[in-house]
Amino acid sequence: MTAHGASREALAAARERLDALTDSTSVDAAQLAEELAAVTALLDREVSLRRVLTDPAQAGEAKAELAQRLIGGQVGGPTADLVSGTVRSRWSRSRDLVDALEELADTADITAAQQAGALDDVEDELFRFGRIVSSSTELRAALTDRRATTSAKSELLRSLLGGRANATTERLVTRLVTAPRGRSLEAGLESLSKLAADRRNRMVAVVTSAVPLSDAQKQRLGGVLAKLYGRQMHLNLDVDPAVLGGIRVQVGDEVINGSLADRIEDAGRRMAG
Known part of the structure; x- marks a missing residue:
C-alpha cells in the first residue's frame, strides 16, 4: 500500500x-x-x-x-x-x-x-497465474464478475490451483479474488509479487525472450541486474516468439529493450522520420 x-x-x-x-x-x-x-x-x-x-x-x-x-x-x-x-x-x-x-x-x-522454503515457488506461481489471467478474457471475467458468489469464485480457483500450486499461493489468490477491495486483479497480483520480493529484499524483473534462457544466461543476467539496481533480483521468465531475438527486461516501470523486434521498430521509426 x-x-x-x-x-x-x-x-x-x-x-x-x-x-x-x-x-x-x-x-x-x-x-x-x-x-x-x-x-x-x-x-x-x-x-x-x-x-x-x-x-x-x-x-x-x-x-x-x-x-x-x-x-x-x-x-x-x-x-x-x-x-x-x-x-x-x-x-x-x-x-x-x-x-x-x-x-x-x-x-x-x-x-x-x-x-x-517455498517462497520461490510462490513467486513463480503468482507470476504464472497473472500471465494465465491476462491471456484469458473468459477466466478474468469469471474471477471479477461482481454477480458471482464468493463460494463460486473460491471453487473455480480450487479447480485451477488445488493440488497444482503451493497452498500459500492458493490462499493469497483466493483472498484477492473474493475480497478485491477496489483493486483490479492485475494490480492485486502485482502487489502480492512485490511483497514476496520485498520479503527477501529483492526486486522483480520480468524477462521476456524469444526462447528459454539457459541456467548460465539467467545467472549472468541476474548478476548484471543486481549490480545495476544495487539489490538482489528475482527473475520472472516469459517466452514470447514475437521478441525475435534478444531479451526485454522490465523492472517496475522501467523497461530495458534488447530485442531484435524493438531494434527493427526503432530503425523503422528513424527511417520514417
Missing part, C-alpha cells in the same frame, strides 16, 4: 511488529495470516468500528483496549497483540488501517512460505 503522513509511520511500525512476531519460532505465521485476514474483513465491513479505532481524538491506549475486547477471544494472542498495537498508532484515514492489516496478512502468509 502507498501511505502518507501519519499512516506511513504507523505502517512502518506495524511492519516491524510483524517481523518481530514472525521471527519467533513459536508463532504460526500461516495462522497469523488467516486471523489477520479475518480482522481485515471485519473492519472492511464495519465502517463505524474502523472509524472509532482510527479516531485521532481517542487515546491510543483506549483504542488498543477496545480492539482487545472485540477480538481477544476470537483470535490468538499474537494476532490480538499485533492488531492492538496497530490501532494504537495514529492513522491519516480509517481505510489506511484496513489496507495495512490486509498487507500484514499477505506478508505473514508469504513469510510462512519463506519459512517452509
